[in-house]
Amino acid sequence: MSINNNALSTYRLLKATAEVAEQSLAGRIQHYRAHLKTEEKELRTYTQKAAADLLGVNNRTLKRRHDQGDFDNINIKKGANGHYAYTLSNIFAMAEVLGVSADQRKEKDKLQVIVINSLKGGCGKTTSLVNIAAALATTNIKRYRIGIIDLDPQGSSSSFFPSNDHEPITVGDLMRDCIDLDEGETWEDLVSSAFQTTHIPNIRVLPSGMDDFYFEHETATELKESSSYESTRHYHKLKEKVIEPVQDEFDIILVDTAPSLNFMFYNALMASTSMLIPVHPEAVDFDANNKYLKRLGEIYHTVAALGHEGWDFMQFLVTNYVKGNHSQRDIVKDVRSAFGRQVMSYPINHSSAITASSSSFNTIFDQKTSDSLASRESLLKAQENIKDVVDELEMLIRSNWPSTQSSLAE
Ligand SMILES: Nc1ncnc2c1ncn2[C@@H]1O[C@H](COP(=O)(O)OP(=O)(O)OP(=O)(O)O)[C@@H](O)[C@H]1O
Ligand SMILES: [Mg+2]
The missing domain is CATH 3.40.50.300 (P-loop containing nucleotide triphosphate hydrolases)
Incomplete structure (x- = not known):
């Protein structure tokens, strides 16, 4: 199959454009991707009040259960202000302790x-x-x-x-x-x-x-x-x-x-x-x-x-x-x-x-x-x-x- 001259030029132009794009932009894209990967992307943390709201319990209940040591096995960190900063994983683990059951699909429910x-x-x-x-x-x-x-x-x-x-x-x-x-x-x-x-x-x-x-x-x-x-x-x-x-x-x-x-x-x-x-x-x-x-x-x-x-x-x-x-x-x-x-x-x-x-x-x-x-x-x-x-x-x-x-x- 012969390619017409104009099509050939178009093809060459596209190839050259792709090369220029790769040379001039690749570094930047790689830097950006590396940043995306290595950046430890962390989900926001929750305050005690927000955690209590999500768990559907009273803030004071949460405090009491903390005092009783019920959450001692969960790795809950404190923020710069000295207050607990709960991750969503922390809150899910606390839900297990509090008996707040998950509400996922059951056996007969279709994905x-x-x-x-x-x-x-x-x-x-x-x-x-x-x-x-x-x-x-x-x-x-x-x-x-x-x-x-x-x-x-x-x-x-x-x-x-x-x-x-x-x-x-x-x-x-x-x-x-x-x-x-x-x-x-x-x-x-x-x-x-x-x-x-x-x-x-x-x-x-x-x-x-x-x-x-x-x-x-x-x-x-x-x-x-x-x-x-x-x-x-x-x-x-x-x-x-x-x-x-x-x-x-x-x-x-x-x-x-x-x-x-x-x-x-x-x-x-x-x-x-x-x-x-x-x-x-x-x-x-x-x-x-x-x-x-x-x-x-x-x-x-x-x-x-x-x-x-x-x-x-x-x-x-x-x-x-x-x-x-x-x-x-x-x-x-x-x-x-x-x-x-x-x-x-x-x-x-x-x-x-x-x-x-x-x-x-x-x-x-x-x-x-x-x-x-x-x-x-x-x-x-x-x-x-x-x-x-x-x-x-x-x-x-x-x-x-x-x-x-x-x-x-x-
Ligand atoms: N509710 C919104 N408020 C503000 N910006 C929005 C909103 N929804 C979409 N956009 C913006 O519109 C642009 C196109 O959105 P998005 O990439 O989600 O579209 P898409 O349909 O997935 O596009 P594609 O067809 O390329 O996959 C993005 O810049 C996005 O930030
Ligand atoms: Mg899209």
């Missing part, structure tokens, strides 16, 4: 795999997902076991939960079967170890990596060469190779996706029990959203024909909503009148606290109010907003768990 997707880039998928995960994990004493799978090779959600491993196993590595098992190691062990622990004790993350892009190319090539039965297996890889081996280790898995309807996304759909579609209420975004929904229906048809069992819920989530902006308000009104209860009651509002914490790859629940680059007031407001969203999401999740269905109906 929830919630996929967040939209074709629109930058509509707030990652920001919403990491903050929702952090709120689910840190603002209650239920001790949900939360997994995050980063299906976007750009690795945005992984960056919020940096790994200490130099080269962590990625979701693409597992789906592409490119890791050899150690002697005596099972596939389940390998997948379990690939879900990295994070600075939030009940969140584990399966990161992505740039090589995960190859999954698209390899799948396309294999599809061309395989029989029709084999070809259908390409859509089951996330479910069968990654999620099923660890399904007993989690209550809720949140899957972040790239703004694309690629093979990774087909896999996400196949593995999903529910779907969250962020909608950024700008006219042009909304138009793109309508086209996306049409295509999503077509893709879902394929996935359903391959055995998907249907969603427990599919919800639209209005994101990055600027209160007081009339055009956004009108769009949200239209969205609500069109989709009714399928739209989450609360939007995620645009917030300077979210912008500020995202710029340093923190969720708004990671930091002490005093560490935030935004004002204390805007941080608390944003936290309250995400908590409202999460309360509704939790209701949707729990209404699909037989062990909690009856109590919710009361």
